[in-house]
Amino acid sequence: MTNKRVIEDMRNGRIMMMNEKNMERKTPQSAICNPQYQIADAPVRKCAMGEGIVTRAPNIISSVGLGSCVAVTIYDTRRKIGGLAHIMLPNQLRNDECGLRNKEEQKTPQSAFRNPQSAIRNPQYKCADTAIAALLEELKSKGAVRQDLVAKMVGGAQMYSSYDDSNSGVGKQNLMSIKRILDRERMPLIGEDVGGHHGRNIEFYLDSGKVIVMAMGKGDKAI
Amino acid sequence: MEGKEKRLSEEQLDFLAEMMNVWAGNAATALTKMLQCEVDVRIPRVHALAVPQVPSVLSDPSRPVACVRMGMVGEVTGDLFFIVPDDQKIALIRFAERASGMWNVECGIQNQQSPVDLSVLAEIGNILAGVYLTAIHDFCKLNIYHTVPRVAIDMIQSLLDESLATMSREVEEIIMVVNDFIAADGHITTYFLVIPSPQSVKTLVDSIEEARSALMKGEGETVTGRNGDGERGRNGERVIDDE
Numbered sequence: 001m002t003n004k005r006v007i008e009d010m011r012n013g014r015i016m017m018m019n020e021k022n023m024e025r026k027t028p029q030s031a032i033c034n035p036q037y038q039i040a041d042a043p044v045r046k047c048a049m050g051e052g053i054v055t056r057a058p059n060i061i062s063s064v065g066l067g068s069c070v071a072v073t074i075y076d077t078r079r080k081i082g083g084l085a086h087i088m089l090p091n092q093l094r095n096d097e098c099g100l101r102n103k104e105e106q107k108t109p110q111s112a113f114r115n116p117q118s119a120i121r122n123p124q125y126k127c128a129d130t131a132i133a134a135l136l137e138e139l140k141s142k143g144a145v146r147q148d149l150v151a152k153m154v155g156g157a158q159m160y161s162s163y164d165d166s167n168s169g170v171g172k173q174n175l176m177s178i179k180r181i182l183d184r185e186r187m188p189l190i191g192e193d194v195g196g197h198h199g200r201n202i203e204f205y206l207d208s209g210k211v212i213v214m215a216m217g218k219g220d221k222a223i
Numbered sequence: 224m225e226g227k228e229k230r231l232s233e234e235q236l237d238f239l240a241e242m243m244n245v246w247a248g249n250a251a252t253a254l255t256k257m258l259q260c261e262v263d264v265r266i267p268r269v270h271a272l273a274v275p276q277v278p279s280v281l282s283d284p285s286r287p288v289a290c291v292r293m294g295m296v297g298e299v300t301g302d303l304f305f306i307v308p309d310d311q312k313i314a315l316i317r318f319a320e321r322a323s324g325m326w327n328v329e330c331g332i333q334n335q336q337s338p339v340d341l342s343v344l345a346e347i348g349n350i351l352a353g354v355y356l357t358a359i360h361d362f363c364k365l366n367i368y369h370t371v372p373r374v375a376i377d378m379i380q381s382l383l384d385e386s387l388a389t390m391s392r393e394v395e396e397i398i399m400v401v402n403d404f405i406a407a408d409g410h411i412t413t414y415f416l417v418i419p420s421p422q423s424v425k426t427l428v429d430s431i432e433e434a435r436s437a438l439m440k441g442e443g444e445t446v447t448g449r450n451g452d453g454e455r456g457r458n459g460e461r462v463i464d465d466e
Contacts, residue, residue, distance in 0.1 A: 048275035049274055049275040049278075049380070049384060049387070050274055050275055050391065051275060064284050064285040064378065064380060065278060065284040065285050065378045065379065065380025065381045065384065066381055066384075067377070067378075067380070067381030067382060067383075067384040067385055068381075068384055068385040068388060069381075069384045069388065088274070088384065088387070088388035088391060089388050089389075089391070089392060123395075126391065157381070159375050159377060159381060159382050159385060160292055160373040160374075160375050161373075161375070169385070170385045170388050170389060171385070197375070198377055198381075199377040199378040199380070199381025199382070200381070201285055201378070216287055216376075216377055216378060
């Protein structure tokens with residue numbers, strides 16, 4: 001994608017949550033994009049661990065290496081606006097742990113990092129409870145309507161199979177927490193590909209709302 | 224101010240790298256014996272990184288790797304990872320099997336891994352971790368044990384993320400030590416990651432500082448004479464070897 005296109009998109013408000021640094025990062029080196037689903041010239045936004053992106057069609061949001069992490073996508077079926085959050089943890093440790101402390105850090109972003117550019121851009125996306133709230137808020141501000149929103153989730157695997165397959169793994173806790181939150185928000189969960197013992201890559205096509213899940217040694221799966 | 228207290232200084236990170244170098248040397252020797260081929264070790268890299276950046280330091284986050292995960296328990300807690308790129312693991316396993324006399328022609332030909340192969344991989348990781356932690360114990364007098372190794376083959380980020388997620392509860396910046404072992408004329412590059420938990424980083428550094436000051440008292444000239452980085456590493460190693 002050319003810079004011109006980016007600027008144009010920005011002017012039209014098509015690209016959200018974006019700054020100059022961001023712009024360089026998203027130049028598509030992502031060869032993982034599947035040609036069979038890709039619309040020509042559709043920009044791919046990469047969502048790193050613990051980050052979230054909200055954008056609209058025809059963009060694609062991709063996120064790689066989901067292990068115990070869970071990617072939640074929320075999509076407005078009519079307006080084709082959607083968001084993806086790469087969630088790492090089921091909930092905040094304490095009230096002040098995730099949300100509030102991060103808010104402080106946002107005020108003084110340089111404080112915690114040797115290299116300020118390496119800071120997580122949107123720290124509220126790390127934990128499930130704050131992430132979903134942040135996604136909804138962001139979607140709402142971009143014009144999405146609550147009644148048309150549907151959610152999907154992918155990930156939450158237990159990467160190392162061990163003797164205890166109980167609910168102790170971070171992956172399972174993530175899934176339970178996200179389900180609970182979506183229930184509480186009365187958000188229909190219309191698709192999921194969760195659990196198991198393998199990692200996943202996903203691509204979220206905002207044109208159709210489809211989420212393509214790719215796993216090593218397995219075929220692609222559309223949900 | 225509080226943020227600064229928690230962080231290690233650049234000098235401390237350097238020193239951590241130097242010590243890790245000595246320990247990694249021991250581990251490389253162990254690997255050489257196990258594989259019966261020359262194993263080189265690069266100077267360990269100590270990274271202080273935000274969580275999303277961690278996997279990309281090693282390679283593409285979606286690169287397939289075989290990974291042995293062990294936990295550290297005791298005075299220092301955290302995670303240990305022994306990582307072999309997926310395309311090189313068969314070669315590594317065959318080396319190990321040949322060296323240990325397990326190798327036979329039938330299973331040498333097939334290119335897929337069997338459960339036995341994975342357990343060989345786990346065992347290599349296990350031994351490396353043991354050597355590594357023993358070296359830390361000898362030097363820093365810290366009692367650290369490692370837990371039972373578990374193996375998985377998948378994308379590198381998905382294998383690391385559980386451990387990173389748990390640690391990112393408390394800190395935004397993660398200290399990670401990367402040791403590269405290069406075996407068999409550069410054909411096999413393996414990584415040994417040490418990710419001490421946030422609470423343990425300080426313990427580790429404190430005891431290193433203590434050990435260093437003890438060394439400086441004992442050895443006097445040899446140790447105080449250093450100034451350059453490379454110099455420091457070699458002296459450190461020699462001191463250990465003499466013991």
